[in-house]
Amino acid sequence: GDSVTQMEGPVTLSEEAFLTINCTYTATGYPSLFWYVQYPGEGLQLLLKATKADDKGSNKGFEATYRKETTSFHLEKGSVQVSDSAVYFCALQGSSYKLIFGSGTRLLVRP
Amino acid sequence: SAVISQKPSRDICQRGTSLTIQCQVDSQVTMMFWYRQQPGQSLTLIATANQGSEATYESGFVIDKFPISRPNLTFSTLTVSNMSPEDSSIYLCSVEGTDIAKNIQYFGAGTRLSVL
Numbered sequence: 001g002d003s004v005t006q007m008e009g010p011v012t013l014s015e016e017a018f019l020t021i022n023c024t025y026t027a028t029g030y031p032s033l034f035w036y037v038q039y040p041g042e043g044l045q046l047l048l049k050a051t052k053a054d055d056k057g058s059n060k061g062f063e064a065t066y067r068k069e070t071t072s073f074h075l076e077k078g079s080v081q082v083s084d085s086a087v088y089f090c091a092l093q094g095s096s097y098k099l100i101f102g103s104g105t106r107l108l109v110r111p
Numbered sequence: 112s113a114v115i116s117q118k119p120s121r122d123i124c125q126r127g128t129s130l131t132i133q134c135q136v137d138s139q140v141t142m143m144f145w146y147r148q149q150p151g152q153s154l155t156l157i158a159t160a161n162q163g164s165e166a167t168y169e170s171g172f173v174i175d176k177f178p179i180s181r182p183n184l185t186f187s188t189l190t191v192s193n194m195s196p197e198d199s200s201i202y203l204c205s206v207e208g209t210d211i212a213k214n215i216q217y218f219g220a221g222t223r224l225s226v227l
Contacts, residue, residue: 032214043203043220044154046112089153097142097207099216101153
């Protein structure tokens, strides 16, 4: 069945460092791909999405490109801030409405 | 995007009791979803609730344990029945967006449940 694999955390960075969180997926057909963020004590917020190959989703300085050839959707940010500390979830939505989530990656940004 | 309110935001319950979680949306939506997030884990879909029909449960979840109501297009409840400590989790409600936001799911802030 469909699945999402994320790099394990926690990822600890200094402020202004470059961030990459790897995400790969397995799915039949052409899924939509998402990144959600969960700040401490809160629910999930949609960060960005891409619905077809080579689409780039972007929001708040974060970017991710839908790479069908490598079945990947890696999250990147050029310069992280302390306020970016959160748990990041990669997810896919296949032919049904169901969202399949990765295990989540905790990001800790130090001043 | 939809604004989703969940109540209660957190609760501490005794084993053997039941808790009903409410989810209110600020607009009419067709599909509502209930997820469980166990401590340090990812999200797992419990069931999908469509107005006017029985909820559809995922493998490993049953109606007797997690009864769901969906009386109208803006409201749903999830009950966690006969609780045990293993039910300690965050329970999240989500809805599918409409129009240009279709196929995007929006989440409530969650209900943090601790069972003693």
